[in-house]
Structures are given as structure tokens and as C-alpha cells.
Amino acid sequence: MAERVLDVEGLRAGYGRKEVVFGVDLHVEAGEIVTLMGHNGAGKSTTLRTVLGTLPARGGRISLDGADVTSASSKQNVARGMALVPSERFVFPDLSVHDNLMLGLGALRDKDERRRRIDEVHELFPILAEREAQLAGTMSGGQQRMLSLGVLLSTNPKLLMLDEPSLGLAPTIVEQIFGVVRRLADEQGLAVLLVEQNVPASLSITDRVYGIRNGRIFLDESVDEMRARDTYWDLF
Amino acid sequence: MTIWINYLDQILIFSIYALSLNLLLGYAGQVSVAHAAFGAVGGYTVVHYTTTHEMSFLLALFIGVVFATVFGTLLALASMRLTVEFLVLMTLALGQVLIGVISTYSWLGASFGITTGVPAASFFGWEVDTPREWIVPLLIMASITYFICQRIGESAYGRVLKGIREDEQATQSLGKNVFRAKVIVFAVSTGLAGLAGGLYAGYFRLAKPQAFEFGISIAIFTMVVVGGQGNLAGSVLGAALVILAEPFFERAVSLSPENAGIVRLVLYGSLLLIVIMVRPQGLLPEGKRIIGKPKPPPAGLRHVSATANDVVGGDAADPSEPVLVVSGLSKSFGGIVAAEELEFRLHPAEITALVGPNGAGKTTVFNLLTGFIAADQGSVLLRGQELVGNTPDAVARSGMVRSFQDVRLFSRLTCLDNVAMAAPHQSGERFDQIWTRPGPAAADAVRARELGMHWLEFVGLADQALTPAADLGYGEAKLVALARVMATEAPVLLLDEPASGIDTEWVERMKELIARVRDEGRTVCLVEHNLHVVEALADRGYFMELGRITAEGTMQELMSDPRLAAAYFGAEHG
């Protein structure tokens, strides 16, 4: 069994007086793509944001590569190899594509390494190389999605969290983006935690599925078990 | 001794200023950094008419108040849709222009003002000139102002103002005419500022630009913030503190008058800063008076004036006849179609669900139905009455009320006030009636409070009646929001994700309550992503994708259609 990159136990989280996540257990192994499914408001995005550290955990334990990061800041977690692509507002609209990518490189000073990472992103999404000088906000929705993924990949993550990456995109774009994610998981051992409403699309790349309802995990199934279901209505 | 009487007079004058600003800032949440400039309208009017036209002081004062009121009304109309930072700029610029324009006219004394030849003021033939003589008239004027502000602020009307302060749209969604309320509160507030300015001019027998400049407006602002926004006694206290700082430093600390003036300003600046940093609610926090509490509590007598049957079942609706008929309803934003040719019906005492994938436009439908977004075309008939083109508050008063996904309670108001505010037909919310018919207004307030308690009991939160909404857990807040829409007595309720984001036990409770809402005879339209809730509750459903309604049927029918499943969960591909 591969090592667990992310391990979450009994996570509780919320906003102000609004508690949303009431004890979530999940894990993601290296090279594994895991999907978190559930209705709107079930606590999926809250779970991702708490794992990254932009929201404080109110209980439970989060570990990354075996190290306890429950109370780490998002800055520390990004430095340790976490990345989250938010479900909306996922680019800097009034900055150029190039500037967006540079922001992903953060404190990296090594010029060659910077170049190398940007080239990698350009290789994954050639359109970004063509549009280097364009303002991100003027690109199509699909291109912005690719850019956001490129920005987060340029941070060189071990764990990539994607919040509804297919929202509002044409099927071919979804396929292209998901193809890149699967490839990175297979080739580089990237661990991926995916939140997705589009069940068939996510089943095409995922290894395992968690079901979440009212802030609790109620289901943990392999992709084959999921495929064998005749309806998904009871997941939502 | 005379000098202290002098300060007392000034405290009274500035109390009027501070009370008038508090009504605007503390109750209605609107900003003015030009209250002294509104005072200038009153002050210059008084001095001009009493000096040049030899008018009686009281008449001139009255005209000054009228001018200031007109001015405030125009300001309110011009700045209706400005957000807070622009309202700051607007009043700041207006104050500068007003004082600037006044000081260009030589007949108003240009930049020196009118400082000579102003006759002493007189009230009904009684001439008042010395500070001692001024005490009584100023005390009367300040008391009248306090009374006016209290009658407006601490009533059902004031509760609507606080609703505007907390959440304008939510207030509107309960059927309150927020536009009118805002204009009126601006008018009253600036009128009272004009009164203060007129009295100031009469008291000092002068009107000069420096007496009404920006710094004075800021001093008034400080009095309100330090004393406590939304607390009228606080404004009087704030006025006293700021005014008395001067003699305190001159006498008690015996600084030179020049340094005392500077230290005084440092002190009141510090007071403002410290209050904002450590006690933002001010020295005296907002009152928790219960509006509509019967004076002698009727021992043992608890009559619930309105049960659901009184309200809704009255016209014994024919279940086959739809309550709401929507046809051809369309809306697009800059070429993007948000709703296209929507057709659907809501049947009485039924729960109808709108289901569909994210981004299908379900919340947009609620916004279109309730007038928060104006439809491009189409018709919404509520029991035969056309609603398209009406404002959101008019729609709510016609009998269709929506809730919000993100709850939007009035967070600084108690749960009881949140729910009682929703009660319809409160004469205490009519500006004219709080003056002309205080009796019925008070009776209505009692009725509204009882109605509020009734619906809080309905959702099982009567014990939280006096808890501020901000202190509730999210599950409780969702229930209070349900009680709030129930209290509007509207026969048609649009519930936007009532069960999202709450723990399982609250979901079960919510499910039970919504079923009871239907059993009480109300018609419910439900948008909810938790399909277990929808399945358990909905009598029928409409399926929405990309702004269109593509299927209709029972939930079982909809969920067994493979095409809809594909639309909901995403198309198979690859």
C-alpha cells in the first residue's frame, strides 16, 4: 500500500457560529485520485479550505506526509506541498497570464528552476504559452481553469485539491483538464483530492469516492463499486 | 456660574445635533459627515430673516427647519443607491459646497458671516438673551427632539430602520418600503440638524461659516459614536463629554486657553479612537427595549391573535386552482440567458420543488418572482394579481415572501424583533400614524410581538426570543429565518436552501417544520440541494437546466428519468 500523503481524522470546521463539518475522516495516497461527493452545503469546500489552513480546524487532526499540520497556516502548507484550486475566483483577473504563473512560484529565487516550472506548465497547457501577455480575466472560462491549475501546479505540490473544476465547462475541456490530472498522478505520484458534482466525469479518473452529507462522511467506495450503482440520487 | 450655564446651553444645542445624527447613523445605518452644514441651513435662515426681514425668531426657525428638511430630502433622493464610502464622500462634498456657496454671498456676510445687528431671540413675545434665559427654551427644544427621536427610533418604525441598517434587502423582502423609510429618516434628521443650527445662531446671535464647518460635523459625529450608536441617552452624554472637555482642561488642569483648546481636541480624538478600538458599541450600548410589550403584563392571559388558519385558510382555496401561475418569464444579462420562457404553477397547500444542477438558475427564479431582479418579459400571477414590475416589498405585501440561502437575519436585533418585524400591516411602521394614531400603533406592536412569539414557538425557539440573532448557531438561525417568513402571513413562501449547511438533527427538524408549514395551508416552493429533504417533502417538482424548465412531475418520476440524471450528475462522455 502506498503511503498516505493526506490523512484527516475527525475534522470539525465552520465559519463563525456556522459549524459545517462535524467530523470528517479521509485519506489520500500518493498517486491516488480521491473524489468527495455530496450536495451543496454538505461541507466539501469547507473541508478543502480547512485542510489547506485558510480556515482553522475546530477539532480533529490533519497530517501531511505523516507530519501534523492541523494548526499550520496556509502559507506553511503551501510551502510543504499543498495546493488548492478554488471553485470560483480562481485566477487574478486583472493580471497577465505570465504574472499569474509567476505568483505561483512565490519565493522561488532560482531563475533556472523558475523557467523549468513555467515550461512544464506550458507543456501541459500550450494555450498558456500563447497567451502569456493576455489579462487572465479576458480569457474564456476553460482557459482560466487551465491557468488556475497551471498556477497551482507551478507551486510543485504533493497534494492537489480541486474544488469543482468542471463547473461551467464544456465536456472536451473537462476531459483535457482531467487528463492532465490523471497523468500527473500516474507519472509523478501526485495525490489528488477532488470535489466534483459531475459524477461520470470524475468517475472517469478517480480511484476512490467519499460521500459526504450534512458535514459527515457516510460512504467510502472504490470506483468500481460506484460504477456498479444504477443511480446516484441517494448520494446527494 | 454664568460660564457653566453657557456650557449647559451648548450641551443642549449639541444634544439636538447629536440626537438627529444618531437617528440617521445609529438607527438607520446611514452616514452623514455634514450635519453641521445642515445646521447652517437653519442657522443662516434664522439670522437672515430675523435681521433683514425682521421676522419673528420662531417663524424664522420654523422656516429654517423646513429648508433643512427639503435639503435632506433632496440629498436622500440623490444618494439612494450609494454604498457607504460614496455616502461619506457625498455628504463631505455637499457640506463643503454648501458652506462654500453660503460664504460667497455678500448678503449672507460672505466669509465673515452675519455677526452684528442680529436681534435677540424671542419666544411668543418673551425675549431671551442671557444664557440663563436660554436654558428653558433650549431644554424644551432638546426634549422635543428627544421625544421625536424616541418615538421614531424605539417603535416598529425604528425597528424597520434598524432592519435597513442590518440588511436592506432582507428588510425589503419582508414587505417594508425601505425607499420611503430612508428618505423620511434623512429628512427628519437633517430637519432636526437645521433646528439645532437655528438655535445655535439665535443663541450666539450670529451665523458664520466657521460655526458650521467640517470640524463641527466631526465633533457631532464623535458625540454619537462615543455616546453609543442607537442609544439616544448616549448622544446627550456624548454631547456633554465633548463640550465639557474644554472647561475641564482650562480650569481643572489650568492650561492656557490656547493649549486647552488643542488638548481638548486631542482628547476627543482619542476618545473617538479608543471607543472604536475597545468598545465599538459606544459608552451606552443600543437599548434592548421590547417593542410592543404590553405595559401591565396581562397575567395568565396569552391570546395568540393570529393562527395560520385565520390568515391563510380564509378563502378556502380550491386545491385544483393554482395559487401562482408563471408564464413566459424570461431574463437575460448582457446576452447571457438566465431564465428562458419559464412556465410553472404552484398549487395551494403543496410543496413544489425546483431541482437542477448548480448554475441552472434556481435562485434567479426566486429573484425574478419576488422582483429583486426585473424580468424582461413574462407574467407572474399570484391569485390573479400580476406581480411583474412590482418592487420586492410590494410583491411581499401581495402575499409571496422568499427566504435567503445565507439566512440574512438582522444580526444585532433579537430573535423576537427579527420575527415580529415581519408581521404585516403594522400601523407603527407608517410614519404618519406613529404621530396621529399612537394608540392603534401600540396595539399593533403588541399584536406583532405576539405573532413573533407564536412563530418562534412554532419553530421551538421561544426560549431564545431575547437572544440577538448574531449569537445563534447556524441551525437555530435557519429556524428563526423560517419563523420570520411565516410571520409575514404570506400564503406563498419561497424557501431557498432551508436545510443546507446544517447538522443532521437540524435537517430533520427543518423537514418536519416545512411539512407542518404545508399542513397549515401555506404554499411552498422549495430550492434545496439535499435531495433527501426534497424527496421527503415535495409533492411535485420542476427540473431546471440552464435557465429553462425541462421536466415536471413527482420527485419519483423526475429521479427515474435517465436523461435528467445525466443532466444533474453531468453527461457521460469520453
Add this chain to the structure above:
Amino acid sequence: MILAITGQQVRQLTVNGLINGAEFGLLAVGFALMLGVVGRFNFAYAWIYALGGYFALFFADPARLGLNIWLGMLLGIMCAAVVGVATEAAIFAPVARRAGPSALMTVFIASLGLAIIGENLIRLFWGSAPLNFFPALQEVGFKVKPIRSWGTVITNVKLFKAVSCASAVLVVAGVLRFTGLGREIKATRSNPELAGVLGIATRRVHLIVFAIASAMAGLAGFWVGVEFSLQPSMGFQAVFFGVVAAFLAGPASSPIKIFLAGVALALIEQYATLWIDSQRAQLVVFAVLLVYLVGRSFDLVALPKRLLRSAT
């Protein structure tokens, strides 16, 4: 009333407008950075402006420390920056955190209090009478000279002021455009949540923005002190023009655009003196603002968009 307007008059007013406009534009850029990036409606900016001048004089005046005036200018600017950063760190940030959704208004009130305190502290330390840089200027042998061309007259000090202000704006624009720091500032303005997700230390960015904006105000305060004199309340008028320019251009616009808005306002003010006396000419600027605000209030074109945004 018809006045004969000569070409020479218009040229002189244009030059005056450009010189004042450079200062207003500089202040507008600083104010817009604080508002656009950090979300602070900072009324105490006028105090920071005066403080820059007073600190510079403290360092440069022969009767005080007597340093070289240009060194004094740099130290004055640095002091302004330090005080600006301190106000954000010690006052505005905690106040905003506590106020939550009403942060903008609460910070505005706090900045009002700070402005009152600040102006009067200057009075206590330096007195209320105007102070000038003449002794300090004499120390370095600097002479105020008139410069004449195209039939217009200005002083060399005015020219230096305008050039320094415009250069400072260019430097800031360059930093925003070409450096990593500028990218982080723009990222924080553009999408603070995503900036946080990428591990950008937005708190640090906020403090840097306050340092930059306060240094800009200090620079302007110094030059106005040299041009005229230092007075405790000197900042209010100029900063208010800056605020108006920042809002007219939009607080998230590029520095160049905001700067030009400041210049345009100053030109309007100058040209207005052709018809009304110069003391009242500033009213025209407020009138422009009023017209803009009323237009904004009734903006029916943007209305559906606003409603959609607030309703969803």
C-alpha cells in the same frame, strides 16, 4: 459678465494646474493604494502628509538638528512611512478585524479620530504658527528663482515639486508593473483569497502598501512646506483633492490613470478661476464630485449587474 481671456492667462493657469495636479495626483495614487489593496478609507492620510514636512524640517532646520535639507527630506519621508505603517498595524488592522462586515466605515471613523489627534499633536509639538524651510534652504545655498517661458512664470521650487511628485508616481507604477513585490500587491488587490491560497503573506503586503502610500504623502508634504510653509492643518485640502481623484478614476485603476485624474482636477480648479474668484474655485471640484456621485446613484446601466451581484 464677459472677461477677456488671454492666451497668456490660459497658459499660466495650465502650468499652475499641472504643478498642483502633480501633487494631487501623487496623493490620489497613495490613497487609492490603501483603499484598493487594503480596503482602508484612511482620512488620517492628511496627517501623515503634514508629518512628512514637519519631520523633514525637524531634521533640516538649523535651529533643530540642522542636517542637510535633502537628507532631512529623506528622513522626513521615512518617518512618515514608519508612522503610516504603525497606524495600520496598531489601529486599522485590529479595528477592521473586529468590525467584520462594517470594517470600511469603522476604519473611517477610527481614521477621523486619528486625524484629529495627529493634527493637534503637531500643534502641541511644533505650535500652530506656519513654519518654513528658508533657514534650512539657506544652509545649502538654495535660492528660490523664477523660471520664465512661454510667457508663464513659476518658481524652481514648484518645478522641483511637480517633477518629484510625478517621478514618485512613475516609480510606484514601475514597481507595480515590473517587480515581484508589485505583482504581490496587485494579486492582493485583485483576489485576496487566492493570494492567501498561494501563500502570499497578505498582511505583509498591506503594511508595505501603507509604507509606500505614507512615503508618498511625506514627499508631497515636504515640497509643499518648501513651496509655501508648514501648517498643522495643511493636509486636508490637498488630500481631499486626492481622494476625489482616486474615486473618480476608480481606486483599483493603474497609478498613471489615477495620477492623470488628479492633474485633470487641478486643471479644472485653475481654469475655474477665469470665472470665479480663486478662493471659491475649489468648489468647482466638489461640484464635479457631486455630479459624478448623483450620476452614479442613478446609474441605471449598471443597476441589474449590482442587483444580481448582491442578490446571489
